[in-house]
Amino acid sequence: MRESQTIKEFLDRNLITVQKPGRYVGGEFNQIVKKWDSVSCHVALVFPDIYDIGFPNLGISILYDIINKHDDALAERVFAPWMDMEKLLRENEVPLFTLENKKPLNQFDLIGFSIPYETLYTNVLNMLQLADLPIWASERLASDPIIIAGGHATFNPEPMHAFFDAFVVGEGEEVIDEIINVIKHDKEKGYKREQIIDHLAMIDGIYIPGYFDVEYNSDKTIRSYINKEQPNKHSITKRFSKKLPTPPQYPLVPNINVVHDRIVVEIMRGCSRGCRFCQAGMIMRPIRERCIDEIILSMRNIVINTGISEISLLSLSSSDYTDIKELIDKVMELSDEFNLAFSLPSLRIESFNSDLMDSLEGKRKGNFTIAPEAGSDMLRSVINKPIPNSSVLETVQNICEKGWNNIKLYFMIGFPNESMQDIEGIVTLCKKVNDIGKKSNKGRFKLHLSINTFIPKPHTPFEWVGLGKKEQIIEKTNYLRENLKNSRIQVDFSDFNSSYLESVLSRGDRKLSKVIYSAWENGAKFDAWKECSNFENWDKAFSSNSIDPDFYTHRSRETTEIFPWDHINIGVDKEFLIKEFDLSKNMQTSIDCRHECLVCGIQTNFQINCSKIKSVGVEE
Amino acid sequence: MRVRISYQKRLQIRYTSTLDLQSIWERSMRRASIKVEYSKGFHPQPRIQLGVPLPLGCIGLDEKVDIWLKGSLSIEEISRKLQGKLPEGLEINTIEEIMPTEKPLSSIIQFSEYEVYLLNEETPIKDIQNRITKVLNQKEIIRTKRNGKKYDLKPLILSITLKDDNEERPSILIKLLSQSNRTGRADEVMFALGFSITDFLVERIGSFT
Ligand code: SF4
Numbered sequence: 077m078r079e080s081q082t083i084k085e086f087l088d089r090n091l092i093t094v095q096k097p098g099r100y101v102g103g104e105f106n107q108i109v110k111k112w113d114s115v116s117c118h119v120a121l122v123f124p125d126i127y128d129i130g131f132p133n134l135g136i137s138i139l140y141d142i143i144n145k146h147d148d149a150l151a152e153r154v155f156a157p158w159m160d161m162e163k164l165l166r167e168n169e170v171p172l173f174t175l176e177n178k179k180p181l182n183q184f185d186l187i188g189f190s191i192p193y194e195t196l197y198t199n200v201l202n203m204l205q206l207a208d209l210p211i212w213a214s215e216r217l218a219s220d221p222i223i224i225a226g227g228h229a230t231f232n233p234e235p236m237h238a239f240f241d242a243f244v245v246g247e248g249e250e251v252i253d254e255i256i257n258v259i260k261h262d263k264e265k266g267y268k269r270e271q272i273i274d275h276l277a278m279i280d281g282i283y284i285p286g287y288f289d290v291e292y293n294s295d296k297t298i299r300s301y302i303n304k305e306q307p308n309k310h311s312i313t314k315r316f317s318k319k320l321p322t323p324p325q326y327p328l329v330p331n332i333n334v335v336h337d338r339i340v341v342e343i344m345r346g347c348s349r350g351c352r353f354c355q356a357g358m359i360m361r362p363i364r365e366r367c368i369d370e371i372i373l374s375m376r377n378i379v380i381n382t383g384i385s386e387i388s389l390l391s392l393s394s395s396d397y398t399d400i401k402e403l404i405d406k407v408m409e410l411s412d413e414f415n416l417a418f419s420l421p422s423l424r425i426e427s428f429n430s431d432l433m434d435s436l437e438g439k440r441k442g443n444f445t446i447a448p449e450a451g452s453d454m455l456r457s458v459i460n461k462p463i464p465n466s467s468v469l470e471t472v473q474n475i476c477e478k479g480w481n482n483i484k485l486y487f488m489i490g491f492p493n494e495s496m497q498d499i500e501g502i503v504t505l506c507k508k509v510n511d512i513g514k515k516s517n518k519g520r521f522k523l524h525l526s527i528n529t530f531i532p533k534p535h536t537p538f539e540w541v542g543l544g545k546k547e548q549i550i551e552k553t554n555y556l557r558e559n560l561k562n563s564r565i566q567v568d569f570s571d572f573n574s575s576y577l578e579s580v581l582s583r584g585d586r587k588l589s590k591v592i593y594s595a596w597e598n599g600a601k602f603d604a605w606k607e608c609s610n611f612e613n614w615d616k617a618f619s620s621n622s623i624d625p626d627f628y629t630h631r632s633r634e635t636t637e638i639f640p641w642d643h644i645n646i647g648v649d650k651e652f653l654i655k656e657f658d659l660s661k662n663m664q665t666s667i668d669c670r671h672e673c674l675v676c677g678i679q680t681n682f683q684i685n686c687s688k689i690k691s692v693g694v695e696e
Numbered sequence: 697m698r699v700r701i702s703y704q705k706r707l708q709i710r711y712t713s714t715l716d717l718q719s720i721w722e723r724s725m726r727r728a729s730i731k732v733e734y735s736k737g738f739h740p741q742p743r744i745q746l747g748v749p750l751p752l753g754c755i756g757l758d759e760k761v762d763i764w765l766k767g768s769l770s771i772e773e774i775s776r777k778l779q780g781k782l783p784e785g786l787e788i789n790t791i792e793e794i795m796p797t798e799k800p801l802s803s804i805i806q807f808s809e810y811e812v813y814l815l816n817e818e819t820p821i822k823d824i825q826n827r828i829t830k831v832l833n834q835k836e837i838i839r840t841k842r843n844g845k846k847y848d849l850k851p852l853i854l855s856i857t858l859k860d861d862n863e864e865r866p867s868i869l870i871k872l873l874s875q876s877n878r879t880g881r882a883d884e885v886m887f888a889l890g891f892s893i894t895d896f897l898v899e900r901i902g903s904f905t
Binding site for chain 2: 088089090091092093097098101102103104105107329331332333379380381382383384385414415
């Protein structure tokens with residue numbers, strides 16, 4: 077086994093030959109390096125993409141902060157090496173190591189992967205191999221670390237079930253202390269790996285795939301899930317923090333250029349709008365707001381502790397924050413005091429009024445993003461994002477007058493019940509927006525369109541819907557391209573193959589583990605990267621495993637079908653999703669549940685009061 | 697007031713590029729609550745001016761940065777405030793106040809001195825000495841830049857000497873021109889001497905006028 081010293085020597089010699097060597101050295105301001113032998117519980121936090129992309133990941137930074145607060149535990153970070161570094165690691169037989177103590181991953185007690193999106197799956201396998209760890213959970217030995225995963229993608233854990241010993245369902249910060257305590261305790265007692273996993277299984281929100289048996293019907297759909305070890309536990313209910321935990325006050329400051337290099341303070345979690353295509357809106361319920369005082373105090377502390385002057389507020393829908401006006405005023409004061417650049421993403425035009433625009437007066441005007449999602453008022457009723465075209469245009473008029481020159485519009489194509497008229501609607505709307513912008517801001521106005529393929533996601537009211545057929549999507553894409561050609565509007569389309577892959581992986585069952593493995597063996601990795609994605613690797617993997625991927629994507633399902641993710645309980649009832657699905661078919665909308673509870677199940681399942689939790693987080 | 701800070705750049709941060717180092721200084725100053733002046737104009741930038749760029753991966757023993765501060769502080773106060781505010785690997789040697797009108801470092805520096813450590817011990821000392829003599833006797837050393845352009849390294853070399861005081865491993869001292877348009881790279885000299893990129897570690901001792 078190579079030790080840290082050998083790894084350091086390897087780095088001294090070879091780093092100079094790779095792109096951006098700063099990715100592999102750590103040493104950032106506020107980094108925590110504990111003496112290895114001074115703690116009993118060693119956790120590696122892994123983000124399966126390169127440093128530049130993984131560094132800003134909020135989940136990792138929150139867990140890093142919490143774990144390192146334990147006197148008796150440490151957390152260290154690992155990111156995927158880029159191809160040049162991977163080659164060197166393999167050639168020199170150096171195992172994947174952490175940034176802090178340069179320890180090989182197999183020396184840790186616990187390895188936690190953060191997986192926000194499905195196209196990272198092959199990187200997980202690649203990293204396990206680079207770490208010299210058995211890729212299949214079933215092949216791990218007593219001396220191997222326990223390997224777990226969490227993050228949005230794992231709300232359907234099944235495609236990756238064969239590679240992890242356990243999954244965390246829900247918010248990691250709520251569960252991590254319990255996990256650490258089990259590991260510390262069990263290690264001290266000398267328990268074996270199997271026993272530790274059994275103890276982890278007793279923590280709410282921990283899903284052990286090995287405990288469950290799946291039976292299939294002859295048409296390949298699922299007949300049943302059976303928990304062999306805990307017969308009374310039919311499903312795993314997600315965990316969430318009733319009160320948002322205080323943001324890390326000493327986040328790390330990168331030594332090299334990374335994406336989103338700024339301070340991010342989460343102001344609100346969850347969203348009450350209930351857009352029917354939005355998975356985050358369903359799985360992140362209920363809404364929890366952070367109070368203004370805590371936001372401002374944290375921002376001030378973080379600015380002082382990091383020296384970073386770019387700051388951004390995070391939430392699914394910033395302008396829905398209850399006291400957004402007051403918050404922005406206070407943030408602006410802070411900006412003036414410290415000379416900060418402040419950005420406020422995720423504004424909803426329903427709640428972004430001219431009052432708010434005035435508050436943002438005087439700050440540098442960057443992009444203004446509006447997401448109408450669909451091209452017609454009717455289709456927007458189907459997806460429950462009832463913004464009329466007229467208010468899109470009115471908002472554009474207003475913001476152009478206030479001096480914004482760059483507008484970005486987001487649309488999706490391939491929604492259920494979508495017709496060519498809806499696609500024509502996108503063109504008409506965009507042209508109108510462009511006209512308004514040009515009229516008020518002359519030559520400086522720029523319109524940017526981003527058009528993605530709609531992917532029906534698990535745990536949403538559209539989970540029964542099939543992915544749009546390739547021919548249809550391409551026809552619609554061509555139509556848009558043709559009709560927006562001469563308008564000087566910049567248009568980006570998502571690549572159909574990537575959407576297709578994301579769709580398979582997000583909706584897949586246990587049979588996909590083998591496919592993912594084969595695809596990786598065929599060479600698939602960095603599937604999220606345009607320059608690396610290669611659908612052939614996947615095509616071969618599906619056929620060599622005799623799996624028809626269309627089964628997971630294009631098929632529309634009966635509402636009685638048991639889905640691979642049905643034993644993962646997000647607290648929102650299936651009946652609610654079905655009701656919303658039925659409403660969508662009749663083009664009926666549902667209101668924002670801040671105003672009136674729609675009985676989605678969150679309150680009853682978790683025995684909470686949504687409106688109280690939202691502001692105070694405590695429950696009497 | 698304008699201060700000139702001499703600092704060391706070692707450990708992990710030697711893998712931070714000159715461009716990224718700019719924001720490291722800016723953020724360090726903010727952590728230290730030392731207010732930096734900004735340039736005028738549409739996109740005001742903090743007035744922080746790094747000296748001769750240090751190639752990625754090199755250790756620097758006496759690197760320089762000029763920073764314009766708002767108001768006036770004593771040198772002791774600046775140095776006290778910066779304590780513990782720099783990332784690991786950056787260490788301050790000295791801070792001095794200089795005239796705001798002084799020319800930028802990049803325009804006055806003439807040459808830099810490097811010490812290059814050999815990571816392999818296989819090459820015999822005699823052999824290295826021979827290689828140095830050979831290179832110094834060459835009329836020209838044509839090498840290719842990253843952008844594909846050919847250039848002559850020879851006139852950029854002021855001296856190459858073998859340092860072998862029988863302590864540890866031998867090292868090679870190299871003196872190179874370091875003017876804004878005529879700058880020699882120590883690694884290029886090492887390549888000309890027949891070493892490969894993983895064979896050595898470059899340390900810049902300093903840059904001089
Ligand atoms: S329980 Fe009611 S208020 Fe709470 S999230 Fe569900 S619909 Fe909204």
